[in-house]
Amino acid sequence: MGNFAVAPGPLGLSAPTYGVLLMLISIGSILGAFLTAPVQRWLGRRWAIGLNILGNGLMFVAPALMHNLWLIGVALLLGGMGGPMWTIAAAALQGRLIPTELQGRVNATYRLLSIGMAAAGSLAGGLLAQVLGLRTVLILFGILTWLQFIPFFRFVTEDVMMRGQ
Template sequence: MWNHAGVRTLGWTILVMNLTFMAGFATWVLYAKQRLGLSETQFGLLISASAIGAIAGMPVYHLLEPRVGSLTLLRAGLVVETVTHLVLAVTRSPGLVVVTMTVFGVHAVVWGIVSTTARQLATPDVLMGRVNNVYALASVGGAAAGALLGGVLAQRFGLATPFVVAFVGMVIVTALAWRPLRHIAVRESAAR
């Protein structure tokens, strides 16, 4: 994993993406109730928006990947994730949050398909288990650390703060990962 620039980039990127994501979403129920003013039923509908986006993610991937390629989808995913945190940091509009989370749901599935495919194409069979385990550790470890960070930030500075921190973190990740991701393009790796 360390010797392949693209796989290495995917590894540290998912670590920070899940850290920033969970920093914001550790307080999701409080955010929805206190900042957006949603009822319990409305909160359920908000969660459904992400699920609907996730369901749409597979056909969106199949539609876009042959036309724009995996590198564009990965880069677009970084932008979607960054903008998601910005919107959640500044808005109090439930409608805008629903749209944002629907788009985020699409992004999460597309990113998962592209990153998994790219990682597996770039990894020799004898190292597949090790690389997948390191990636899973980065993913889950980032989420766990992010949940802890988000709770502390929200308690000390307010419910929007974890999203502000996530936005800043994702701006940095996007800037640092943009060029190295060119080493992981699935279309070129698959030699289609």
């Protein structure tokens, strides 16, 4: 994404400005960690996961569709907020649903798959960007991310999130 964002790329940013833009993801993550409990109280536990789906899709699509740095920055900040919310909600759900003697194995498998898929997604994205162009791949990955709302609305209910209590 650096070649896309930094001049002479389409966004035309300086290297320091690109760094600040990326820093917004980290700031969002810190905010997300602090806002997880209030979000769960206000919107329900399931939306700690749903907001991450929404935010991640925004992080992909915003730089592909616009050049307004303020809007891209907001998308990156919001996208960063969702990661800790998902992690906290998923860990709490695992703690409620998985028998104690299996929690270590289930968590290790969950982490292996999530970290492995992140690496595979980066590889696939890079290869596809060589063929289709980065803008197309960002839009495609944003749409694929938002397609997670289909199982989310069907299977991730507040009832499921409360099981085990």
